[in-house]
Each structure stands twice: as structure tokens, then as C-alpha cells.
Amino acid sequence: MENTINFGIDLGTTNSAIAxxxxxxxxxxxxxxxYGRSTLPSVVYYKKDRIVIGNKAKEYLERDPKNVVGLFKRKMGTSxxxxxxxxxxxxxxVELSAQxxxxxKTFVNTGDSLDSVVITIPASFDSIQSNATKEAGKQxxxxxxxxxxxxxxxxxxxxxxxxSKEMQDGNWLVYDLGGGTFDVALVRIxxxxxxxxxHEGDNFLGGSDFDRLIVEKLIIPKISDEYSFEDLENQMKSASGKYNAKYYSLLNQAEEAKIRLSAVSSAEIIVERMEDEEGNEVxxxxxxxxxxFNNxxxxxxxxxxxxxxxxxxRNSLKSNDIQFNLMVGGSTFIPFVRQHVEEVLQIPSNCEIDPTTAVAVGAAYYAATKQKETSKENSEKKQSSLSIKASYNKASKESExxxxxxVQGDTNGLFYKITRQDGGFDSGLKPLSGRINEDLPLVENTYNFFTLTVYDSENNVVETDIEPIGINSGFGISGQPLPEDICLEVDDYDNPGHTRLALIFERNTVLPTKRTLTFPINxxxxxxxxxxxxWINVYEGPQASLPEANKLIGTIEISGKHVSRDIAKGSDLEITIKISESRDVSVSGYLNMSDQEFKSIFNPKERDxxxxxxxxxxxxxxxxLDEEIELATEKEDYETASLLSKVKKEMESVAEEAEKLSDDDVTDKRYxxxxxxxxIAQEIDSATKNKRLQKASENYFEIKAECEALIDASGNDHExxxxxxxxxxxxxxxATKSPLKIQEKSDELQAIxxxxxxxxxxxxxxxxxxxxxxxxxxxxxxxxxSLIDAGKFAVESQNWDxxxxxxFGLFDLMPRGSKDEISTKIGFGL
Structure with missing residues (x-):
């Protein structure tokens, strides 16, 4: 039985493949x-007695649109x-992706039992979208x-x-423009x-958007010019709209026209079988x-x-520092895409691999380096007189x-031999002991498979639980990068009643990763x-942003009903966060005072x-935004006001589009x-950064002077x-010019x-x-x-502890608003 996964799936927005x-x-x-196609259209059609997937399902888009669904990957992770x-x-x-x-699975004609798989996701997928994809695989x-x-x-x-000799050290880009998502990654060898x-990306940009633009910007206006319709576009895009079925038909034709335009100078779209509002046949x-189309x-x-x-x-690179731009995804078949990107950036477009299957192929290569969990389970169950636990790199560019x-078990009188599958290496018989160390020679640019066999003194094979040894001498990858910052929400002592984000893992941190931090409870x-x-709130998104501008991954709640004893304010809370390579986020909080641990695995699968x-x-x-523009103008900060005014144009566009949305809108416009x-919230935050930077810097230097004076008067060596x-x-x-990083140092001085x-x-x-x-x-x-009486006695007896x-006891009897007032007057968090 193979002990590595080996199967890779590209679960695409418009087309999927398996390798x-x-x-x-x-x-x-x-x-x-x-026949002849290696991809499956990601479209599902439901009839009462059966489910149809792929090209046959697409054929029903115009005839029976209420029972056909496509482009559902764009809504993965939503409610x-x-x-x-x-x-x-x-x-x-999730259910549609599972179909x-x-x-x-039916594509596989090798008789394999598909119990393990590598499934690809856009690099910009957040944790919820990633979890939803895993759930689809499980279903x-x-x-x-x-x-x-x-x-x-x-x-x-x-x-x-x-x-290997063709791959030089240096940088290149992967430009992945698919049917529904876009990713660009900087790769370094x-x-x-x-x-x-x-990397950068947009989960709502792809070929399906180009189809929509053809329909909404070219076809619908031309129909409206010739015939009598009131708000035709909304009537098409609304689920309850009169012409909703025709919308899907036109999208299908637009896709076909888009494909034809890659080879010819023009394409026709037929509009028929519909009447306008005056009864005229269109x-x-x-x-x-x-x-x-290019425009x-x-x-x-x-x-x-x-x-x-x-x-x-961001990486201090110029175009001439990039060797090439690897074009991947079906939409890179469009000549304008390849030409325009190359002309503007002056980076050569590399079209050497099949853009429609490259992702599935790469997933299979990766799958060959991942051990099956089911294989591990079986090996544990397997009974043998000898147990051999092996350790080696599954990908290596070394010659050996x-x-x-x-080895566990009785090795007396036993021997072992390691052979390479191609016959190019044979270790010869060697006495077996409790440990084996062997340098295995690798054939370059291929996968090397070795077999370890144990023999008794008569050269009879002795059964063991070791699996075949597989080492990739081709290129591997040194872990997957984290798409966004992962942060904890913490109190902002400079703004009582407000919170800020504390960075736990920075974007592009290589997964898997783990970190433990300690905070005093407030x-x-x-x-x-x-x-x-x-509450322990974990967010995904830029640390410099406000919590509300980011995505909440999950929350751990610790209340009085959970603790085994009273927990004093200021007690240490130890928080450990682990993220697996497949983006499982595990969070645990340990209260030192009660010796209790609170754990949770955050794997929400939808966002409403x-x-x-x-x-x-x-x-x-x-x-x-209007308030910030007004404030910047009053202070004659015209640079900030100008930046915010540009953002305001984007904001007005979003507000206008949001107002147009019907409650039953069938598109993914809401997302x-x-x-x-x-x-935009992040841009507002960024544009007002100078104001916050100046305030944070002034605050830091004030606290620094005060802290130094206090240490000189009453501090100890440690302080x-x-x-x-x-x-x-x-x-x-x-030098970071980050208000949050400066604020963190102010907080550390406040703590002293x-x-x-x-x-x-x-x-x-x-x-x-x-x-x-x-x-x-x-x-x-x-x-x-009672506390005040005890306090008076403590003052008289000079019992300062x-x-x-x-x-602390009296402070906790104060109302919340008064607590904030005291914190502000005293000048630091209590």
C-alpha cells in the first residue's frame, strides 16, 4: 500500500481537475x-432523480436555471x-463542491481507493474559506x-x-488568473x-467577471437601446426577476464569445426567445x-x-530583478492578458506549462511528499515482531x-538491506541493531524509492511495519506562507474603552507555526x-488596522462559571496559538492562578x-470618512485630506453599488x-497614520522621561x-513609523x-x-x-502589601465608567 497521498485536485471556480x-x-x-478533456466544469444540475455535474450540467443553464448552480467557489465560506x-x-x-x-473521483481508472487528497485553494483564501474547502473534501x-x-x-x-540545471537562483512570479479568483506570488529559488x-490576490476576480462585463456593459445596453425595458439589468440579476433565466443564458454565450476572441477578431451573441415589456419579440x-473586449x-x-x-x-525589487512571469489559470489564454502584463511591467510572460492543469499537477507533486494519516493508522495496527520508526527528508536537492x-524488538541474528527501486543502489546485507543510519544516493530530478528489507540468518524475510521510502530529488517547497497577519484583540490603555490588535503571526510566516504569549488579565x-x-478574540488581517476592519476567526470565552477559584486582576493568562499547514487554528488559554487550560480549534466554515x-x-x-476629511482640513493637513478624498470616491462607488443590491440578489456582489x-477601512486607517504616529511618538517620549525619573527615584536593577x-x-x-509598535513600547514603559x-x-x-x-x-x-476600615489600619501600621x-479590591467595586476615569487620571492601566 502506498504511504503517501499522491492525489492532487485543483478545485476551480469554473473548471476542476485531478492528477x-x-x-x-x-x-x-x-x-x-x-473525450479529450482533462477538466470538469464546476457546475451542478439537480433533477428529481439524479445529479449531473460538468458539461452536461452547463447545457441546462438556459433551459432550467433554477436547478443549475455554478461559480459557487466564490461563495465558499459564506452563509x-x-x-x-x-x-x-x-x-x-460546501455541498456543491463536494459533488x-x-x-x-470517477476520473480515476487505476483502482485506487481515494481516502486522502491534496486540494488547492487560492493563496488569498482566509481561514473560514480554507475550512469550508476541507469540509467539502470530508463530505x-x-x-x-x-x-x-x-x-x-x-x-x-x-x-x-x-x-535542475535550467532553474537558476533568482526571483520569478506566478500570475494565476482563473475563472473566479486571482493570485500573484513572488517565488524565490x-x-x-x-x-x-x-503574494497578493483578489478572490473575486477572474474569467467569470469578464463574462459578466460582456453581458452588463455590452449586451444589456444594446438590448435596451433597441427594445423597451425598464431596469433590464436588475430584472436579470435578481432571483425573482422576470429575465433571470436569460441572464444565465447570456453569461454562457459571453463565455463562449470570450474563448473565440482569443483566436478571431470578433464573435457573435444571439439574443432571442424573450419579449420586451411591450410584447415585442427580441x-x-x-x-x-x-x-x-480588451477595453x-x-x-x-x-x-x-x-x-x-x-x-x-514591498520587497525592494525592480522588474529586471524578475526572471519571468509564469502564466497560470484559464484566463491567461486571453492574448491581451499576456501581452498587456508583459508590456507594462517589462517582465517576460512564461507560458511553458498548461495553464488549465498546472495547479492539479503541482498538487500531485506535493501530495507525493505527504504521508497518509490512514497509512499511519494502519501501520500502528499492523502486528509484527519488529517495529522500525524511520526519519528522513521527503524532499532533498542533495546527492545523498x-x-x-x-528498531524495536529482538534484532539478534538479523540483517537488513536497502535497495533503490531502479536497481542503482544496494546497501548489501548488514547486521541489524537498534539503530540504522544510511546515506542513500539520489538520482537527480526525480523521485527515488527505496525498500528496506529485514532477513534472518537463512535469508528468510522478516515482517516489519516499515513503509516504502520515497524521497523527491526534484524541487520541493519550504512551507506555505500565511496570507494575512494573525492578531489578538487587546485593551488600548491610551484610549480607555477601546481595543487594538497585537500581532501574533506576521503575513508570509511559513506554516506550520506556533507561538505563546503572556498577558495580565484586566x-x-x-x-x-x-x-x-x-474574551480571547483572534483576528485575521493587517495588524495596523482597527479590529473592525479585519476578519474575526474565533473567540474563547472564560467566565466565572468556568474557573475553579477566584482569579485576581493582573493574574497571568498564557495564550498559545498554533496554525497547521492546512490552516487549522488552535488556541489555548492557560490561567496560572487556577492551573486551568481552555482550548478551542477555530474552524468556522461560513461567514454571513x-x-x-x-x-x-x-x-x-x-x-x-467624512469626519476624518473635515478634521484634516481644519488642521490644514491637506496631504491627508487629499488621500482621504481619493478614498471617498471609492467609498461613494461602494455605497452606490450597495444601495442598488436587492435583498435576493443572486450574484456574489455582496461579498x-x-x-x-x-x-477602504484599512485605507482610511493608513491615511490617518501620520496623525496617530505623531500622537504615539509624543506620548512615548513623555512616558520615557517620566519612567526614567521614577526609576532614578525608586527603581531596582531589574527595572x-x-x-x-x-x-x-x-x-x-x-524607524518603523508604526503607531502600534511605538504604542507597544509605551505600554512596556507604563508596566515598569x-x-x-x-x-x-x-x-x-x-x-x-x-x-x-x-x-x-x-x-x-x-x-x-469593610475594605476602607481595613485600609485605614494598613496605613497606620504601614502594611503596604x-x-x-x-x-485593588476597592477599585473593582467601582462602576465601569469610573474605572476608565481613574485609569486616565492616574495615567496607566490598573
Whole structure:
């Protein structure tokens, strides 16, 4: 039984494919129902008695659109579902994707049992979209699903196609423009190792958008000019619209015209079998020219070029630092795409691999380096007198690779031999002991398979549980990069009542990864009190943004009903976050004081985008933008005002498009607008960065001077060292021009000041006096009186440790608003 996965699937927006790694090469399976094609259209048609997937399903788009669904990958990870009339049920993008995956299984004619698979996803897919893809794999019957980013798959396909000597150290790009998504990745090869350094992408840009532009910008206006219709576009795009079925028919024709325009100068679209509102039969033949089509998609392609420029700028590279731009995805068949990108960037377009199957091929190469979990389970169950646990790199560019193994069982009188499958290496019989170390010679640019066999003294084979040894001497990949920052939401002590993001993992961190941080909790948690709650919120998106501009992955709640004892304010909470290569996010919180651990695996599979809520959020963001422009103008900060004014044009466009959305809109416009809204929020944040930077810098230097004076007066050696360590880093964190990084250092200085102050008698007495004056505001007067009496005694007896505890107790009796007021007056978080 093969112990590596070997099967790779490109689960595409418009077309999907499946491939298998077989003894060093990759085989792409042909569609048994569509001779000569190796792809399957990602379209599903439901009839009462059967389900049809692929080309046959597409044929029903015009005849029976209420029962045909396509482009559902674009809604993966959302709460959207598709109402199927014939079965009177709704189907989610996950369920529909599972049907495509099950159909792809029928392509495999090798008799394999498909229980494990690598499935590709766009590099820009967030955690929820990734989890939804894994769920689709599980629903399709795969016991093990490993995710691989599409640009990495394309890179592997290309690198393993070329000979090692043809692959020079340097940088190249993967330009992946598919049917529904776009990714561009910067790939670097150094000393024979391939790594994805950076990426950009748009999950709502692809060939299907070009089809939509043809219909909405060319066909519908021409129909409206000739015939009498009121709001024809909305009547087509609304699920309850009179001409909704015709919309899908025209999209199908637009796709065919787009494909023809790659080879000819014009293409025709027939509009018939519909009446206008005055009862006139529509009968038109609309000609689309290549130049019209190119002009139509130019802005979209220019957008992809801007993403490439962003990557180059971020990595301090110029066009001449890039060897080539590898063109992948069906939409790169469009001549204008290849030519325009090359002309603008002056980077050669590389079209050496089949753009429609490259991703599936790369996924299969990757699958050959991943061990089956089912294989592990079987090996554990397998009974043998000897157990051999092997360790070796499954991908290597060295001429030899070290194979190491630990042997458990009686090895007395036994021997072993390792042979390479091609017969080019034979270790000869060697005495077997508790450990095996062997340098295995590798054939370059191929997969090397070895067999380890154990013999007794009479050369009879002794059964063991070791699997065949496979090592790829072609190009591998050094891990998958994280698409976005992963952050925790923490209190912003400079803005009481507000929060900010603390960076846990930076984008492009190689997965898998793990990190542990410790935070003091900002309020007590009393055992049994359900109203005492602490939330650990994990966000995905730029750390510099506000929490609301990013995507919430998940939350761990710790309340009084969960803790085994009272937890004092300031107690340490240890948070550990792990992210697997397939983007499983595991979070655990450990409370030192109660010796309790709270765990959760965040794998939400859908995100709801309510149209009414979206419209409200867009209005709120518009108001915030207007306020920022007004504030910048009042302060004569014309540079910021100008930047924000440019953003305002985008905001107005989004607001206008959002207002047009009907509640039953059938397109994925809501998700595109949600994405745009989030990006605009980030742009507003970025444009006002200078204002926040100046405030953060001024605040830092004020706190620095105050902290130094306090250390000179009452600090100890440890506090002095901590202070000096921060000051040594000053040039570095100031140079980042990041308000958040500067704020973090201010917080560290505040923490030092807090440690000193909370053991200083004068400060403790001052806090106690302030709290006594505010006794009337406290929630529990009986407890307050008891604590105040005890505090007076502590002052008289100069028991400063006891007075510190009493101050914390009194502080926690204050209403929330008063707590914030005290924090502000004292100058640091309590």
C-alpha cells in the first residue's frame, strides 16, 4: 500500500481537475464523459432523480436555471445557499463542491481507493474559506484533506518540469488568473530551495467577471437601446426577476464569445426567445469585437498589475530583478492578458506549462511528499515482531540523503538491506541493531524509492511495519506562507474603552507555526459569577488596522462559571496559538492562578454577509470618512485630506453599488462589496497614520522621561535593565513609523512605572485617599466600608502589601465608567 497521498485536485471556480503522482511523473486523468478533456466544469444540475455535474450540467443553464448552480467557489465560506427548485432544498457551496469532488473521483481508472487528497485553494483564501474547502473534501468521502495554495502548486509543476540545471537562483512570479479568483506570488529559488516570499490576490476576480462585463456593459445596453425595458439589468440579476433565466443564458454565450476572441477578431451573441415589456419579440445578433473586449477587461488587468507592483515595492525589487512571469489559470489564454502584463511591467510572460492543469499537477507533486494519516493508522495496527520508526527528508536537492531509523524488538541474528527501486543502489546485507543510519544516493530530478528489507540468518524475510521510502530529488517547497497577519484583540490603555490588535503571526510566516504569549488579565473573575467574562478574540488581517476592519476567526470565552477559584486582576493568562499547514487554528488559554487550560480549534466554515447589515456598515464608514476629511482640513493637513478624498470616491462607488443590491440578489456582489469595504477601512486607517504616529511618538517620549525619573527615584536593577533594553531598541521601532509598535513600547514603559508605583507608599496612600472620596459610587457599600476600615489600619501600621490588595479590591467595586476615569487620571492601566 502506498504511504503517501499522491492525489492532487485543483478545485476551480469554473473548471476542476485531478492528477496522481506515479513513480516520479504526474498523470492528469481525463474526463470519461468528455473525450479529450482533462477538466470538469464546476457546475451542478439537480433533477428529481439524479445529479449531473460538468458539461452536461452547463447545457441546462438556459433551459432550467433554477436547478443549475455554478461559480459557487466564490461563495465558499459564506452563509449563502442556493435554492434548488426540483428538490425543494437549499445547497451550500460546501455541498456543491463536494459533488464536484465526488465526480472527479470517477476520473480515476487505476483502482485506487481515494481516502486522502491534496486540494488547492487560492493563496488569498482566509481561514473560514480554507475550512469550508476541507469540509467539502470530508463530505466527498476523503478521510484526510491537505490544503495547498494554488501559486505554490503551479510553482511545483513548473520547477519539476524543468531540469535542475535550467532553474537558476533568482526571483520569478506566478500570475494565476482563473475563472473566479486571482493570485500573484513572488517565488524565490536560492541554493536549490524554492520558497514563496510574498503574494497578493483578489478572490473575486477572474474569467467569470469578464463574462459578466460582456453581458452588463455590452449586451444589456444594446438590448435596451433597441427594445423597451425598464431596469433590464436588475430584472436579470435578481432571483425573482422576470429575465433571470436569460441572464444565465447570456453569461454562457459571453463565455463562449470570450474563448473565440482569443483566436478571431470578433464573435457573435444571439439574443432571442424573450419579449420586451411591450410584447415585442427580441431577436438580435450582437457582435463583440476583440478591441471592445480588451477595453472592457483593461481596468481589471491593470488592477492585477498594481498588485504585482505592490509586491515588487514591498520587497525592494525592480522588474529586471524578475526572471519571468509564469502564466497560470484559464484566463491567461486571453492574448491581451499576456501581452498587456508583459508590456507594462517589462517582465517576460512564461507560458511553458498548461495553464488549465498546472495547479492539479503541482498538487500531485506535493501530495507525493505527504504521508497518509490512514497509512499511519494502519501501520500502528499492523502486528509484527519488529517495529522500525524511520526519519528522513521527503524532499532533498542533495546527492545523498541521510536515512535514520530506530528498531524495536529482538534484532539478534538479523540483517537488513536497502535497495533503490531502479536497481542503482544496494546497501548489501548488514547486521541489524537498534539503530540504522544510511546515506542513500539520489538520482537527480526525480523521485527515488527505496525498500528496506529485514532477513534472518537463512535469508528468510522478516515482517516489519516499515513503509516504502520515497524521497523527491526534484524541487520541493519550504512551507506555505500565511496570507494575512494573525492578531489578538487587546485593551488600548491610551484610549480607555477601546481595543487594538497585537500581532501574533506576521503575513508570509511559513506554516506550520506556533507561538505563546503572556498577558495580565484586566479584571478579576469571581468563581460562579457568569457576568465576569474574559474574551480571547483572534483576528485575521493587517495588524495596523482597527479590529473592525479585519476578519474575526474565533473567540474563547472564560467566565466565572468556568474557573475553579477566584482569579485576581493582573493574574497571568498564557495564550498559545498554533496554525497547521492546512490552516487549522488552535488556541489555548492557560490561567496560572487556577492551573486551568481552555482550548478551542477555530474552524468556522461560513461567514454571513447580510445585505441590510452591509448597507448599514457602509453608511457608518462613509460618515467616519467624512469626519476624518473635515478634521484634516481644519488642521490644514491637506496631504491627508487629499488621500482621504481619493478614498471617498471609492467609498461613494461602494455605497452606490450597495444601495442598488436587492435583498435576493443572486450574484456574489455582496461579498465583493464586503471585501472592498474592509479594504477602504484599512485605507482610511493608513491615511490617518501620520496623525496617530505623531500622537504615539509624543506620548512615548513623555512616558520615557517620566519612567526614567521614577526609576532614578525608586527603581531596582531589574527595572533599570528593562528600561535600558527598551531605549536601545528606540531607533529601530521609531524607524518603523508604526503607531502600534511605538504604542507597544509605551505600554512596556507604563508596566515598569506601574510595578514601581504599586510598591511606593505615597502612591498607594494617594490611590486609597482617592477611592475613599469615591466610596458613594461603589457597587457594594458594605464591602466598601469593610475594605476602607481595613485600609485605614494598613496605613497606620504601614502594611503596604496589604494596602495594595485593598486598593485593588476597592477599585473593582467601582462602576465601569469610573474605572476608565481613574485609569486616565492616574495615567496607566490598573
Amino acid at each position: 496522481k503522482f506515479v513513480k516520479g511523473d504526474v498523470v492528469v486523468f481525463n474526463n470519461p464523459l468528455d 449563502e445557499s442556493f435554492q434548488i427548485k426540483s428538490i425543494n432544498e437549499s445547497k451550500t457551496p 464536484v469532488l465526488k465526480e472527479l 466527498a468521502g476523503f478521510k484526510q484533506v491537505v490544503l495547498l495554495q494554488e501559486p505554490i502548486a503551479a510553482s511545483l509543476a513548473y520547477a519539476n518540469m524543468k531540469k 536560492k541554493d536549490g530551495e524554492m520558497k514563496v516570499v510574498d 431577436d438580435m445578433e450582437i457582435t463583440i469585437t476583440k478591441s471592445e 472592457l477587461i483593461k481596468d481589471s488587468i491593470d488592477g492585477t498589475i498594481e498588485m504585482i507592483k505592490t509586491i515588487l515595492t 540523503e541521510l536515512f535514520a531509523a530506530r 479584571k478579576p473573575i469571581l468563581k460562579g459569577n457568569e457576568s465576569d467574562r474574559l 454577509t447580510n445585505i441590510s447589515l452591509l448597507k448599514g456598515q457602509v453608511l457608518d464608514l462613509s460618515s467616519k 465583493q462589496l464586503e471585501d472592498k469595504k474592509r479594504k 533599570r535593565k528593562t528600561f535600558n533594553d527598551i531605549i536601545k531598541q528606540e531607533a529601530s521601532f521609531m 512605572m506601574g510595578q514601581i508605583r504599586w510598591r511606593t507608599p505615597e502612591f498607594l496612600k494617594g490611590i486609597f485617599a482617592y477611592l475613599m472620596e469615591n466610596q458613594a459610587k461603589m457597587n457594594d457599600q458594605s464591602s466598601a466600608k 496589604r494596602l495594595r490588595e485593598i486598593n
